[in-house]
Each structure stands twice: as structure tokens, then as C-alpha cells.
Amino acid sequence: MKHGANHLANHGLLDFVLATLRNLPLMTGYTLYGVSTLLLVLALRDGELSLLYPVIALTYVWVTALSFLIFHETVNPYKIAGIVSIVVGVAVLGRGGRK
Numbered sequence: 855m856k857h858g859a860n861h862l863a864n865h866g867l868l869d870f871v872l873a874t875l876r877n878l879p880l881m882t883g884y885t886l887y888g889v890s891t892l893l894l895v896l897a898l899r900d901g902e903l904s905l906l907y908p909v910i911a912l913t914y915v916w917v918t919a920l921s922f923l924i925f926h927e928t929v930n931p932y933k934i935a936g937i938v939s940i941v942v943g944v945a946v947l948g949r950g951g952r953k
Contacts, residue, residue, distance in 0.1 A: 855883030856925065908947045911940050 858880025862873055874880060897906055915937050921927040 855880055855887070856921075858883055905947060908944045912944055915940055 858877045861877060862870065862880070864870065865873075894906075894910070918929060918933055918937060922929050
């Protein structure tokens with residue numbers, strides 16, 4: 855979605871809406887976001903909420919890694935500490951999940 859959003863111009867509401875609808879990377883991002891939401895609903899149906907939401911927190915890890923690799927965004931020590939905290943927390947919660 856970020857890649858598609860970087861190519862949008864600010865020329866008025868109608869032009870913005872039309873440009874958004876014609877923007878393939880942006881529409882692909884929205885589609886994938888919708889698919890992930892549907893998969894989350896299916897997972898929530900049978901999964902343990904206290905385990906699923908921490909796993910969803912891993913999204914922050916992927917977003918940080920991919921934004922570094924694709925968009926060359928900076929990763930500072932605070933982000934690294936946060937990522938380590940998330941990964942350790944998810945691992946701890948995963949070990950205490952369903953038996």
C-alpha cells in the first residue's frame with residue numbers, strides 16, 4: 855500500500871478517487887489486507903484469542919523488516935529492542951498455549 859500511496863497526487867477528491875482505483879499496487883495492497891482480515895476471522899472462530907493477537911503482533915516485525923529492505927527506512931536501536939520484545943513475548947506465549 856505504501857508503494858501505491860507514494861504515487862498518488864493531490865489534485866482534488868474526484869481525481870484522487872480515480873487515481874486510487876487505477877493504482878494497481880495500492881489496490882493489490884488493499885486486496886491482500888482484505889484477505890488477511892478474512893483469514894483472521896476464520897482463525898478467531900476456532901483459535902485462542904490470547905494466543906492469536908500476540909501472533910498478529912508479529913506484523914510489526916515483518917513491516918519493519920520489509921520497510922528496511924524495500925523502502926530503505928532506518929532501523930534504530932529502539933525499533934530493534936521493540937522487535938526483540940515482540941518476538942520474545944510471542945515465543946513465551948506460544949509455549950504456554952493450548953495443550
